[in-house]
Amino acid sequence: xxxxxxxxxxxxxxxxxxxxxxxxxxxxxxxxxxxxxxxxxxxxxxxxxxxxxxxxxxxxxxxxxxxxxxxxxxxxxxxxxxxxxxxxxxxxxxxxxxxxxxxxxxxxxxxxxxxxxxxxxxxxxxxxxxxxxxxxxxxxxxxxxxxxxxxxxxxxxxxxxxxxxxxxxxxxxxxxxxxxxxxxxxxxxxxxxxxxxxxxxxxxxxxxxxxxxxxxxxxxxxxxxxxxxxxxxxxxxxxxxxxxxxxxxxxxxxxxxxxxxxxxxxxxxxxxxxxxxxxxxxxxxxxxxxxxxxxxxxxxxxxxxxxxxxxxxxxxxxxxxxxxxxxxxxxxxxxxxxxxxxxxxxxxxxxxxxxxxxxxxxxxxxxxxxxxxxxxxxxxxxxxxxxxxxxxxxxxxxxxxxxxxxxxxx
Ligand SMILES: [Zn+2]
Numbered sequence: 001x002x003x004x005x006x007x008x009x010x011x012x013x014x015x016x017x018x019x020x021x022x023x024x025x026x027x028x029x030x031x032x033x034x035x036x037x038x039x040x041x042x043x044x045x046x047x048x049x050x051x052x053x054x055x056x057x058x059x060x061x062x063x064x065x066x067x068x069x070x071x072x073x074x075x076x077x078x079x080x081x082x083x084x085x086x087x088x089x090x091x092x093x094x095x096x097x098x099x100x101x102x103x104x105x106x107x108x109x110x111x112x113x114x115x116x117x118x119x120x121x122x123x124x125x126x127x128x129x130x131x132x133x134x135x136x137x138x139x140x141x142x143x144x145x146x147x148x149x150x151x152x153x154x155x156x157x158x159x160x161x162x163x164x165x166x167x168x169x170x171x172x173x174x175x176x177x178x179x180x181x182x183x184x185x186x187x188x189x190x191x192x193x194x195x196x197x198x199x200x201x202x203x204x205x206x207x208x209x210x211x212x213x214x215x216x217x218x219x220x221x222x223x224x225x226x227x228x229x230x231x232x233x234x235x236x237x238x239x240x241x242x243x244x245x246x247x248x249x250x251x252x253x254x255x256x257x258x259x260x261x262x263x264x265x266x267x268x269x270x271x272x273x274x275x276x277x278x279x280x281x282x283x284x285x286x287x288x289x290x291x292x293x294x295x296x297x298x299x300x301x302x303x304x305x306x307x308x309x310x311x312x313x314x315x316x317x318x319x320x321x322x323x324x325x326x327x328x329x330x331x332x333x334x335x336x337x338x339x340x341x342x343x344x345x346x347x348x349x350x351x352x353x354x355x356x357x358x359x360x361x362x363x364x365x366x367x368x369x370x371x372x373x374x375x376x377x378x379x380x381x382x383x384x385x386x387x388x389x390x391x392x393x394x395x396x397x398x399x400x401x402x403x404x405x406x407x408x409x410x
Contacts, residue, residue, distance in 0.1 A: 050121075052090050053151035056114050057083040058143065059123040061310060063113060065142065066126070066133035079110035084339065089153045090114055142310045148345035149309045155379040166382030167361070171394045174203040175374050177249065177272060177302055177334065177362035182227045183208035184216040185366040189227075189234050189244065195368035197242050203397045205270045206231065207247035207302075212259020213276060221264055224248065228267065243397050245269045245404070249302060251276050256291025258298070265297040269404050272334070272360075274302035279314050286317040293325045299407045300360045300392075301326060303336040303343040319348060323355035330407070332358040332392050337377030338370075346383035353384055359391045 057080040064076035082105035083090065093101040100111050116123040130139050150158070159169060179185030180192055187195070189206060196204040208227065209218040219227060231246045238244070247270035250258040258265070258273055265271050273292045278285065293301055304322070305314030326333050333352050336343045341364065344352060349359065361377035363370055374393075381391060388394040392403060 051151050051154040052117065053083050053086055053153045054146075054149060055121065056090055056117040056123075057081075057151065058146055059113050059117060059126040060110055061146075062130050062139050062143065063123075063126045065135060065139050066129040068133075075107065076110060078105045079107065082106050083114070084151045086151070086153050087156055089157070090118060094118070145307070145310050145313060148347055149339070149342050150376065150379055152339070152376075155376050158379040158382050159375060161382075164382035165385045165387065167378055167386065167388045167391055167394055169375065169378065170200075171388040171391075172201075172361065172374065172378060173395070173397070174201040174205075174393055174400075175363050175365070175371060176205040176245070176247065176270065176300065176360045176393060177207045177336065178204065178365040178371070179208055179216075179249075180206050180227075182206075182219055182223065187368050189230055191368055193234060193238055193242055193244055195371055197238075199371060201242070203243040203245060203400065205245035205247035207249045207270065207272050210248050210250045210258070210260045210264075212251045212253070213249075216276075218251075218259070219248070221260075224264070224267065243401075245401075247272060249274055250298070252288065252292040254278055254288065256288040256295075258292065258295055262296060265295075268297075269401070270299055271297050271407070272300045272302040273298045275304075275306045275315055279306040279308075280312045282316060284317060285315045286321055289315065289317050289322045290325050293322060293329055293331050297407050298329075298331055299404060300332045300334050302334045302360075302362070303338075303341050303364065304333055305343050305348075307341065307343050309340050309342070314343065320351060320355060323352045323357050326352070326358075327356040330358070332360045334360045334362055335377040335380050336362055336364045337373040337375065337380075338364040339373065339376055342376060342380060344380070346380040349380055349384035349386060353386050353390070357390070359386055361391055361393050 060076050060080035060083065064073045064080065067073040067076065082103050086103065093103070095101065100114060106114070113123045113126055116125060130136050158164065175196065178192065181188055185208065192204065192206060209216040211218040211220050228246045231244050234244055246268055248260065248268045249272045250260050250265070252258060252273050252275045254277060273295065289304070292298065307314035323333065333344060335349055352359070359381065361374060361381055363373035363377070365371045365373060392400060395403070
């Protein structure tokens, strides 16, 4: 079998930029390595290879949206999710007898699509179903919204490949976006501290939603004050072992204003600002994002675009202008590692790096098991070649706290 490999340049192409006549798989990958890349054959510089699990999952999602029966639609969606969450590429799950190892959630119909992708890089079965469905235009739109998303297996491969210059897991000292039972997350503060310690973190910020985001159970000022006291008590108990940072995820309104006052913001050690509305609009929202970045005490622009895979593109803005403003105001831009967000992705992060930005790499976890999502952010940072010193999560606790305190001075 051929083993096509692609350069960084080719691998970062968008559907929209593809040459006419190019055959593209249902995410941004046009070619699939039929076998795992042979390490001995790799070129000296790290490359991003076509992500076979993302390609197969993309076809399964296409097939889901081509169904008229709801159970079948959910079945293919479940199969796609299972493939995206695999730790290994599908190519390594083929037995010598050309059987696919059993993957919970993946039935015979989905297996057939997977084999087609492994053999040819495409799925004639899915393509035929899409053409017959009468929904080809909507499915093509969704495909375009899966650009630059990594499967879990590709994240793992990138973390293992020593030739990337970016941060390693051991460089990463703590996560700066997560949610607890105080807003829309599940875990208690103690559960978070223990889970972070188990991951070897020195510190982590709990960043529940502010009161403007009612749908996410945002904290009232009184609840925020009570949470800060609970965090202070926790820090006494974990003294010398772990430092919990009291943070908040403020919502950026349509006008760029935050849903908490300057006085309320001053009560937190870390203020993230993030957009949660107007994420499907074609109009330019540069002014909104510039206003948010210029807001005193904001330290991180979180999931800057607000994109969701296969669903929405997020905020449209002159991002290079936003990145320059972030540099000017000392605001870090986030790589949100939630697999459905991956926001910023590696291509945008490379632009932010060139602009001189600092970065925050976060899980956006709502359960302790989701803390692993920080690894998705690490993979994007490695693809973008971000030096650990530009990533605030990789700083020592004293250096991080000093940087956070400087925000309250501006
Ligand atoms: Zn958010």
